[in-house]
Amino acid sequence: MAADQANRLASGGLIDRSASLNFRFDGKSFSGFKGDTLASALVANGVKLVGRSFKYHRPRGILTAGSEEPNALVELRSGARREPNTKATTAELYDGLEAASQNRWPSLNFDVMAVNQLFAPIFVAGFYYKTFMWPAKFWEAIYEPAIRRAAGLGRAAQVSDPDHYDKAWAHCDVVIAGSGPAGLAAALAAGRSGARVILCEEDFVPGGRLLADGGTIDGLPASEWVARTLAELAAMPDVRIMTRTTLFGVYDGGTYGAIERVNDHLPMPPEHQVRQRLWRIVAKRCVVAAGAIERPIVFAGNDTPGVMMASAMRSYISRYAATPAKRIALFTNNEDGWRTAETAIAAGLQVAAVIDARPDVSPAHRSLASKGGFPVLHGSVVGVNGGKNGVRKISVSLTGGARAEVEADGLAVSGGWNPAVGLTSYHRGRPKWRDDIAAFVPDGAPPGMVAAGAANGAFGLGACLREGFEAGAAAARDAGRSGNVGSMPVADDEAFSLTPLWHVAGKGKAFVDQQHDVTASDVELAQREGFESVEHLKRYTTLGMATDQGKTSNVAGLAIMAAVSGKSIPETGTTIYRPPYVPVAIGAFAGHHRDENFHATRLTPSHHWAAEQGAVFVDTGLWKRAQWYPRPGEKDWLESVTREVNAVRSGVGFCDVSTLGKIDVHGPDAGAFLDRVYINAFSSLPVGKARYGLMLREDGIVYDDGTTSRLAEDHYFLTTTTAKAGLVMQHLEFCRQVLFPELDVQLTSVSDQWAQFSIAGPKTRDLLREIVDPAEDLSNEGFPFMGAREVALRGGLKARLFRISFSGEMAFEISVPARYGEAMARNLMIAGKPFGVTPYGTEALGVMRVEKGHVAGPELNGTTTAGDLGLGKMMSTKKDFIGRVMAGREALVAPDRQVVVGIKPVDKARRLRSGAHIIPKGETPGPDNDRGYVTSVCFSPVLDQWIGLGLVERGRERIGEIVHAHDPLRGEDYDVELCNPVFYDPDGGRQRG
């Protein structure tokens, strides 16, 4: 049975009492209401202990009521949806919610690791750095495992996230962060001006502090004013209010990041819906109305469950009608904290005492105290007597030195307010110190952004409305909207009087950063050890480095540092602020780009046909390419590939090579242009011919290769490697537009427009004659080696035919418009049946290119020159071209460079492996004797042995030499012979036949 909500007030609050929700915390059943957070429901059920702390496993309760919460972190949900470090203070309650406390074993009430408190001296500031100095053995065997077990913040799910995340763009005139009085007023003014407005509110209800603190605006109770304002905004078609959405960062050019928790308030997202959505909002102006965060005062025992921020206590009582304590003590150094005493009395709770650190208390509050029958103690809290079940007694040091004790079961604390300066400081802005409120406020902001209201240090309700309204109106005006803004909402300003107090000295641990268990004495120790810079303080003590990023602790930490180092707070300064303002799931940044959708997939024109054939596909860049086509009974890939190679060499085969980059080069200067980008000449290429071309980078290293054909006087068709297709296009456009704008030439990428097949083998002509119009002359005279022209196919379709060969066989490449690619593959199969046509994949393609000694990716590896590849003679001396001058540098033409050479094992049965190092016979393997390495290997069916290509020092001079192949990665050593890289048909008779 669900426990009753013993600490729920009988009436009031923004909860729907007709909607009862059941939930479980650490296995125990409870109930709450719609409108609750997990934290408020726990408060309503009298649960004070919600977790154990990071280092010392101290019992912890709920400190705040918002996203600044350092303590009340839980594992929410279970199984694949288990989410560690979820703030109970922002997790919306839903029926069936399951949460578990963190950092405890075996149970929250009895935690074995709490003994860490006894070892506290070793967990002091810098303990990681210090213990790293210990003997490595001790660290690895004993210390680290113990710390890993002891520390940590919850457990990740360990399985793939089953939910979907989305990414979206939005554009508007004005984006507003926060829907408190300043944010709503800004939205009103901007909306009335006619601006397109997006207002992001991280809570699930708009209103900000008005939800808990109320007030009177335009003569109306705050709740009525909020309702009226929301109705007015809802009627404006260009104003969008996004609740459950945190504006977490600001980026260049007025781009803002926001995370929308679309369905986090449900057990799981409804079907076809995302869990969260990452927004990139482009806005002309931004108004930061993100409010302020109440700050603690650091004193001994300030982490006892039941010690709570004063404003949070008001939120629980007023907004959620849940009472964190029956008898409340308040410790404040400012006027605002007193509101909690007012709220407690109004709710019928007892106030035990108000401990006010200021010398004076206003007459109004003095009379409140006498009416409420509680004492006002001038002094400070120096200790809390209590434990995991909460606060029992509070020790007070009175001004003048006397001591007092207060019995209470809850202690509200207010040390003043820190404006939320994150967003305004994310472009390395540093906030400035304001003495009158003893707080940092924004000092400028990224372009287009302005802070208003409490985020700007204006704490009074009237000031918040005024600043927000004026900022909204100005933002709309700057965005070019000039509608009538109407009248400004008006309210009184409350008095704000504060005497700064950061730390009260006392006995026992006084926590600055509760999430990372950093104490005041850790900060003092860091100062004594010389870590005075705030950036050093942060890293040495880990202050502010937990998931809450020190929202409640940073300023207190540097105030203590300032005090011990004898500097002022502004002199001490702040650390750099960095987004995101709240943790954002990596899944949201990834969106749909995960698993098979991590990147786009490109399919070749014949892909579906190849899949029908049972092809095994390989990922090459974005492409899926057929690697080989296994046949029944074949035991492994090698058997299939060997069959494919033999079929090509003895009959005919075909392969989809559409992945090559294809570029049409048009214009009267097309030839001149190609002369400048290739090392060899193309202006001299006759129409109807193709030529192999090599491009260099400007530094003289080989960039890419391919075959380029001249289809007309002013039209060339250029191909690139698959890998470099996009980059070569970019490079050529750079050459055309930036380097050689005087040339009249245009480039068109046609990679996706043409399906291209290599058809190879002695029976290629027989097959082609079945495909190509009989009127086309395919004889050796009518279509010689390196010929290229448009032909008609049977049925009339125009194709481009190129007599080029990568395999070394008599071969053609044929291009048809991409939409005919699949039909071409099917037709080649049908027409080729009498000739035993065999489709082959990229493996067989690779085998045949190694057999022919053609270089490819492993040799065009970004370090080789044309000379290294054996192509030095292609470099024209009659013209300038990209890379010409640098290619002539001494080291690039040195005789001892590693150059392409053939390699075969002396033992013909031995398998050669890529990556093996070449060591001269009799030398000791090692860097000093390393003369090169094996770049490409294959099993050659023709030679019936493994062969390869390599880059070997002075390789061409050493042909015939027996050297040593040293492969430490695989633990292999064997002898190989350096040989001519063209293993098959060295004089090229077959491809010319």
Place this chain on the structure above:
Amino acid sequence: MRITCPFCGERELGEFTYLGDAKPQRPVADAGEEAVYDYVYLRDNVAGVMSEHWYHSGGCRAWLKVTRNTLTHEISAVEPAAGAGAAKVGA
């Protein structure tokens, strides 16, 4: 960050590819190795306003000369490369 392409309008950073400093000019063919070495390797490390080459790879494929402040990322000018677009047609 967004760049206003003279052909496509204001577009998001992801559509563009960065190359680098637009100041070095490719030397003439007979300028000699020293000049080409400078062109290929020597770059100023500008903290402030510099002129850069960007490529509208996800758009019109124009090369652009973008004047950008490397400290603030503020873009003060964008102009097409001399040979960008189809300027010669009908010119």
